[in-house]
Amino acid sequence: MWNWKEVMAAPENCEEGGCQPQPAPPRLGREFLEDATPGTQTMNPPWSKLRSCLPLPTVCHLSSGSQKKAGCPKKLSQIPIRPEPSDPGPAAWGCPRGSVSCREGAADTWLRTQLAPGEVITAQSGAFERDPQESSTTDEELSRAGSPGSRGGSSSTTPDYGEKRLPQALIIGVKKGGTRALLEAIRAHPDVRAVGTEPHFFDRNYEKGLEWYRNVMPKTLEGQITMEKTPSYFVTNEAPRRIHSMAKDTKLIVVVRNPVTRAISDYTQTLSKKPEIPTFEVLAFKNRTLGLIDASWSAIRIGIYALHLENWLQYFPLSQILFVSGERLITDPAGEMAKVQDFLGLKRIVTEKHFYFNKTKGFPCLKKPEDSSAPRCLGKSKGRTHPKIDPDVIHRLRKFYKPFNVMFYQMTGQDFQWEQEESDK
Numbered sequence: 001m002w003n004w005k006e007v008m009a010a011p012e013n014c015e016e017g018g019c020q021p022q023p024a025p026p027r028l029g030r031e032f033l034e035d036a037t038p039g040t041q042t043m044n045p046p047w048s049k050l051r052s053c054l055p056l057p058t059v060c061h062l063s064s065g066s067q068k069k070a071g072c073p074k075k076l077s078q079i080p081i082r083p084e085p086s087d088p089g090p091a092a093w094g095c096p097r098g099s100v101s102c103r104e105g106a107a108d109t110w111l112r113t114q115l116a117p118g119e120v121i122t123a124q125s126g127a128f129e130r131d132p133q134e135s136s137t138t139d140e141e142l143s144r145a146g147s148p149g150s151r152g153g154s155s156s157t158t159p160d161y162g163e164k165r166l167p168q169a170l171i172i173g174v175k176k177g178g179t180r181a182l183l184e185a186i187r188a189h190p191d192v193r194a195v196g197t198e199p200h201f202f203d204r205n206y207e208k209g210l211e212w213y214r215n216v217m218p219k220t221l222e223g224q225i226t227m228e229k230t231p232s233y234f235v236t237n238e239a240p241r242r243i244h245s246m247a248k249d250t251k252l253i254v255v256v257r258n259p260v261t262r263a264i265s266d267y268t269q270t271l272s273k274k275p276e277i278p279t280f281e282v283l284a285f286k287n288r289t290l291g292l293i294d295a296s297w298s299a300i301r302i303g304i305y306a307l308h309l310e311n312w313l314q315y316f317p318l319s320q321i322l323f324v325s326g327e328r329l330i331t332d333p334a335g336e337m338a339k340v341q342d343f344l345g346l347k348r349i350v351t352e353k354h355f356y357f358n359k360t361k362g363f364p365c366l367k368k369p370e371d372s373s374a375p376r377c378l379g380k381s382k383g384r385t386h387p388k389i390d391p392d393v394i395h396r397l398r399k400f401y402k403p404f405n406v407m408f409y410q411m412t413g414q415d416f417q418w419e420q421e422e423s424d425k
């Protein structure tokens, strides 16, 4: 009998799941349920308030002191965790060249698409683009990304000279938040160079050492910023300490999205590859009759942003972390990119002129760069149609996340307004 939650957490593809069985990542979270004082640099959130919100079986509600009961976890980090699906990278990190399971991830880079004849949109952008075939571009992306240090599908026009440097800025999460869209947009900046695939250095490849990591990076000229994105870092317990020990001034970017929608997106991704898995409604609950949400399911757990952020604030001041709204990255990509460029100390070069809204895809896409013949949209693995989820389940999930969201708003000083959203996709 399959445990589908474990199956869902198993590696799936390069971008999102990995190409080979990976060791389970470390458990998430720290002593969250202790009345610890996280983030001395920032504030002391009332952690005890969150205790009662935690999704433990009724007999184990920590606020009631019942944790002393046998079998009850004392803290959230003791809830068994299913491993996160994530990305071990392309051939350089273990994907056999041409492997089907490795294709989709590379296709997540902005695709250079064929122009569809007659699909005129505006004089400026020239044409709608057809939804591209993933495979051809994927193969191209894979081969470009095939060795450590290759540009990995870079869309930057910077010539391949300079020096390989460790990244000064990282997109650390969240999975399904819009991390690929952000990375590809910031790569349009001439002062940014980024590795196109996910190196997974701080979670899976750490033992390979910093020289391996440096070698994965593209070459940069003096003054250019090196970046990478690996969304699983945000939920990796060791990542903050490891990144801090690499460089304590590393700039961190987190793209966050309504955790309910994010969870459904996560599920949708798995469903697209394993249509036989149980419904979201089944997986989301430990006990549906009692309304007990299963927070040990990674699709749910990743969205407890306050929990994960608390871990980062042990090592980095809030001022070193930028939170990008995954929702606004779609509705106002230029506005979010302005914040990202300011945060990175870059001139605002990526502006509204770089984007157009592709009605076919339902997303903003990058206009064609000067040296290229085609605009770029993300591949089919972004923007999948989400299954319709029982509204009662959505309602319960919203209730579940609300206190964590509120805590997250307090911690970040930003209100992402997820409570006000009428419906999930």
Ligand SMILES: Nc1ncnc2c1ncn2[C@@H]1O[C@H](COP(=O)(O)OS(=O)(=O)O)[C@@H](OP(=O)(O)O)[C@H]1O
Binding pocket: 015, 016, 108, 174, 175, 176, 177, 178, 179, 180, 181, 231, 265, 266, 268, 326, 329, 330, 363, 364, 365, 377, 378, 381, 382, 383, 384
């Ligand atoms: N411009 C643009 N084009 C396409 N998709 C966009 C864009 N901006 C944000 N998004 C949203 O990004 C979601 C995928 O997030 P990630 O790239 O972080 O996914 S992954 O973790 O790397 O697999 C993806 O989620 P789903 O719609 O659920 O597929 C998109 O909603």
